[in-house]
Amino acid sequence: MTTHRIGPPPPAFNLPPVPGTRPHPLQAAAxxxxxxxxxxxxxxxxxxxxxxxxxxxxxxxxxxxxxxxxxxxxxxxxxxxxxxxxxxxxxxxxxxxxxxxxxxxxxxxxxxxxxxxxxxxxxxxxxxxxxxxxxxxxxxxxxxxxxxxxxxxxxxxxxxxxxxxxxxxxxxxxxxxxxxxxxxxxxxxxxxxxxxxxxxxxxxxxxxxxxxxxxxxxxxxxxxxxLRQQGARGVQIESLGGTALQLARKAGWPGSVRYQYGAFEFVGPHVPSVARISLLLTVAAVCWLLLWRLRASRWTPATPFDAAFAAVLLFTVTSRVISPQYLIWLLGLAAVCLTSRHTTQRPVALLMLPAAALSALAYPVLYDDVLAGSPRGLLLMVVRNGLLLAAALLSCRRLWAASAGRAG
Known part of the structure; x- marks a missing residue:
């Protein structure tokens, strides 16, 4: 007699590892x-x-x-x-x-x-x-x-x-x-x-x-x-807020760049307002993550990976500071996402490759252009930061749709 299982299937979080995810000896050697x-x-x-x-x-x-x-x-x-x-x-x-x-x-x-x-x-x-x-x-x-x-x-x-x-x-x-x-x-x-x-x-x-x-x-x-030093940080030139201020300089804004608190930051009118907006956006990111956590109802083996990646992307793009080494974090988290076939973040993870390359161009290769706000340096920062912003929005959208959005 055939015995049928009664009740819901086991959760996807307990699925066995997918065969072939670990490298073949030749692949491991390569x-x-x-x-x-x-x-x-x-x-x-x-x-x-x-x-x-x-x-x-x-x-x-x-x-x-x-x-x-x-x-x-x-x-x-x-x-x-x-x-x-x-x-x-x-x-x-x-x-x-x-x-x-x-x-x-x-x-x-x-x-x-x-x-x-x-x-x-x-x-x-x-x-x-x-x-x-x-x-x-x-x-x-x-x-x-x-x-x-x-x-x-x-x-x-x-x-x-x-x-x-x-x-x-x-x-x-x-x-x-x-x-x-x-x-x-x-x-x-x-x-x-x-x-x-x-x-x-x-x-x-x-x-x-x-x-x-x-x-x-x-x-x-x-x-x-x-804590005292961290709270005094301003708007670094490589952040999204810094890119907005660089664009404002081209339109006649009288601010300038100064080395302070271990980084090159903008000084001048409206800089504190830009810093406050960045902090408000970070608070909004926290609220969105809390809402996602409350609404999430479907977990897969990759959900912890995807959520961590999306969260760090959000905090990166809303930060007053985006140092180039932040891409090291994002590459590591993107790589963890790709270890699971259940991840929703595959296209976002791949975006980290051009973002990393552009960050290396920004520093150290073309840093003088970035500091001066030359057309080449400004274009570089607009593209890099635009890529990170698009990646953050896409990451959140895919995470929400997979775990908190309407099923099916």
Whole structure:
């Protein structure tokens, strides 16, 4: 006698892995060879980069090294307007000290390369399409990724997202740790399915963040000084608001560009208003994400990935600051989306490739044009930021339609 199952089918969140998503040995070899070749090229660019306080690597040589020397004394940078990061970032800036046989710069780059390899391996195990996007996408940013600490942050976020589905406690803990390093990894738990998974992930994230903050507050002084510096930020020239102000300059607006708070920002009339509009748009993004969370009724294995990607895109385009290294985050999250055949974000993920290439053109290749607001620099920023805005809107539309919109 045939036995029929009574009741609803098992949720899609428990579907088995799709055969063939992990790389075939030949494909794995090709992926590894491409990773090695492109990373050698990125390192070569880094070696010929100008040394000292100029060039892409200048932040590691001077700023990161200065922070390291202050942190080893047991204090966060005091009255330093360039220190705008949560206290967990200290762990990244102190980590080169674990390789004392190398210079600070060499150790930092070696650890960044190791984080890149971890991301690649984790993505290859989860779904080879995502690994290909990451391996091919990161070199489009030239050597910048190895001269910033965003690869390490992205590694924490990628591991958190990949873990949260089956191991919500681990995924949540990683998300909480990542939030203490650079805030945005906390968004990796936004799209967890309701019920036990969400409770486990969110409680774990809160507990790990609180535990790390407590440890760092005991070990260092001035652990929350970054809030004052972050709140004083203005409108960076590479943000959407900055592009609007550059266009206004062409129409006669009398503002100018000044280096302050560790970035080139606009000063002049109406700049505070543009900054407030950016903050209001960020609040609107938060409200939309909360509404999506309340209305969402259909979860797939890719929903946590898609929600995190859409959320970070929203916060990127509404920010007063869009540094080129933000594309590292977006490439990592886009790659995680592509590890699942259920993702709604495939076309949006592919848009990150030209966005990354345009960001590298903006900095460092044509940065003088961007600073001057020349026709070439202005066109570059209009296209790059327009692409990011279109990607954010498309990402939200596809996420809503798949999980919160009318079924069918």
């Amino acid at each position: 992926l590894g060879a491409l990773w090695a070749a492109t990373r050698v090229g990125m390192l070569a660019l880094l070696l010929v980069d100008r040394v000292g306080d100029t060039g892409v690597a200048g932040e590691v040589h001077t700023l990161y090294r200065r922070w390291y020397e202050q942190l080893v004394q047991g204090a966060f940078p005091l009255d330093d307007v360039t220190w705008q990061y949560p206290p967990g970032a200290a762990l990244v800036f102190l980590s080169p000290g674990a390789l004392p046989w190398l210079t600070y710069f060499q150790a930092f780059v070696a650890l960044t390369l190791a984080a890149d390899a971890v991301i690649t391996l984790a993505l290859a195990r989860a779904g080879v399409r995502g690994a290909w996007l990451w391996v091919c996408g990161l070199p489009l940013m030239l050597h910048l990724p190895y001269a910033r600490y965003d690869v390490q942050v992205t590694a924490v976020a990628v591991l958190a997202l990949l873990a949260v589905r089956n191991r919500p406690l681990i995924g949540g803990a990683l998300a909480g740790l990542g939030a203490m390093i650079k805030v945005w990894p906390l968004l990796t738990v936004l799209g967890t399915p309701r019920g036990r998974t969400t409770r486990a992930a969110w409680i774990s994230a809160a507990a790990s963040a609180a535990a790390l903050l407590a440890v760092l507050s005991l070990a260092f002084t001035h652990s929350l000084d970054f």
